[in-house]
Amino acid sequence: MHVNKLLSFLSFSLLGLSSGKNILIFNPIFGFSHVKFVSFMADVIADHGHNVTLFQPFHNAMKNTEGLVKNKNIEFRFFLPMGSPVSIRKCTICQRKASGNNYGSFSCDACKMFFRRTIILDLHFRCVKKQCCFDSESWSNYFKQTLISLDLTEDSKLPHCKSCRFHKCLETGMFIKPSVLLKMSCRNEDTMESVIGQLLYLDSRRSTILMTKFSFENPRLEEIVKRRKMEIVAQKILIFSDASYQMNDEDWRFFGMFTTVEFLLNLDFMEELEISDQMNLLKSFAAKATLLFTSSRTIREKHDRIKTPGGHEIVPDVLSTLFNVSLNFLSRIRSLLVNKLIELNITNEEFLLVTVILFSDPAISTLSPNAVAIKTARRASYTSALFQYCQLTHQQTGHTRFMDLLSLCHVVNKNIEDIQSLTTIVKFHLKIGECKNLP
Ligand SMILES: [Zn+2]
């Protein structure tokens, strides 16, 4: 029905009425001035005491329409079919109207502010479900229903879980570098709270990306250090678009290492180092860090031996017969560090601090003097944060706890040595195999 006809009909039928009537006004997008005019008419009618419902199909496609309608009693009805051809950019986190690219993710202002506030104020949330409030089928069905009948600009229509909202922000690529964050929050980088806050933030980002994303690319370490843009896809899309594709152990190994390197690269002091120093540091520590993070994930998933996030054994018993190594040796590889972490009942804060203390060990011969100085200073602040944390959580026995945690260093080294021996044995056997196969 043409809107002018509808309006003239409405004004005609309104003549002589004294009590409030229920009136539906159709407000299609014909142009901004038209929408503004109809909104004004709706206000006038509602101001005269009538119950006005404003039906506005496809309004999300038009900018600056908020605030056109002043009368608070007017009820809105929106209509936006799923898969609609009208191009509407929605917030990748909450699906409301997006305002632009915010911290690396296409989002609305509310999600942008939520993310910023969460990391600046160092807030931590817990999901009462299984970390799926923004993902589950129920949310997407709920969303489809509400979209055609309700105004989604109100916060009350969104899932309330802040933990899931924060993870969704990280998953869609929101990121503020720790160095920028420090400036925003005017905090001293060396306080225990600040050090731990930064590590927890970088670690949530690392684990969220590991569990939700993947890349088919095969970058060299140098490319990662130089921040070449990689094509990252969502694991869900991977499974959806190719049902036969399952991430295999090699995929997990690569992506585990990749996300670990990203975590280390994002530590604030890394920016101050030359590319060559960053490379040397990562070369000497990436394998250890990956073992540490893999073992930590293993104990949080309540396993007693390292497994891939897909649940596969990383070092299966079958290697024993294939490569003539003892079962004890294999069992030590997959459980040595894991058992130590279980025995210590290590907290995530302790784990992250120990990891960065080991990483910032300045005793690498290939480092430049400048890098050694920077690392020494940073190591001191990490060590002091761990010491304070232990005293806070263990009072009188804080010192012993601190020493126990630092002794993890030897366990990591032993575990890595074993892994390297196994790798050498496997390579040796495979080489013989290749020789035999030569024509
Ligand atoms: Zn949003």
Ligand SMILES: [Zn+2]
């Ligand atoms: Zn949740």
